[in-house]
Amino acid sequence: MVAAEPADTGTDAEIGRSMRSTWLSDLLRERIVAGRYQPGERIREADLRSEFGFSNGPIREALQAIVADGLAERNPWQGIRIRTLGPSQIVELFQVRTALLEYAAELAARRCTSETIESAAQLKVSLDEAFESLQSEEGHPSFDGRLSRWLLAAANNDSLRVVWDKTMLQTLFYVRVSLIRSRGVESRKLIHELIDRICARQPAEARSTARRLTQQTLADLGIAGDV
Incomplete structure (x- = not known):
């Protein structure tokens, strides 16, 4: 049974409410990304009150936060639903992702330091461990x-x-979703290549690999589109 929300007063009440709404919005983001809530699924305030024992204020603030993130949408008479995207909308979103990823990869390669290279080895190990979980x-x-x-x-x-x-x-x-469907076979190779290109200080090659990585994600989703 979820404990009842503490009765706060004055400034402490405002701090407590802010902390609860921030904590809950972070949790909702994690659940959406993890697929706990599916596209089109409704998130009901009553369910969250029952699960966490929070009052309406923090719950509504948390829901508004995920709407502002673009993860959910508020529809008249229907409350909050997880945002549903069609194939063309997903392609458009990944076009923006590609632009950011390419630019970040280029900058990283141009500004690569000894610390960047040193941390890359451990990054590869930790990513490989995550990819191994996809094999089951x-x-x-x-x-x-x-x-x-x-x-x-x-x-x-x-x-x-x-x-x-x-x-x-x-x-x-x-x-x-793309990683689960494909077991990340090709994406794993491309991520390793991206890290290597950055550490080798090869901006053009890093940009190219970043684009191929996004293209692979769409291919694994079964979506055709130009990114």
Whole structure:
């Protein structure tokens, strides 16, 4: 049984509400990316109140946050539903993902440091462990954004970070589905190649590999489109 929400007062109440809404919005994002909520599925406030014991305020703020992220949409008389994209919309979204990934890869290759190269070896090991989980029928990838963090650190561009998170978040569900369907066979090779190109300080080759990686994701989804 979920414990009842603590009765806060004054400033403490505002802090507690903010913490609860932030925690819940993060959890909802994780569930959407992991496929716990499917496209078109409705998220009911009553279900969240029953599960977590939160009041309406934090729940509505958390739901509004995932709407703002582009992960869900609010429809009149239907509440909040997970956003459903058609093939052409997915292609458009991945066109933006490709542009960001290419630029990040190029910057990372141009600005590659000894620290970037040193951390790449451990990154490959941890990614390989995640890919190994895909080889079983019930395997689920758990990459935790580690490739993105490494890439953004190497690119060292604060403006890129600002636009990166929202776009990548909207694509993660589809990336996950593609990896599960394909067991990540080709994507694994391309990610290794991308890391190697960056560490070799080859900007043009890194851009090309980044584009091929996105194309592979769409191919594994069974979606035809030009990115």
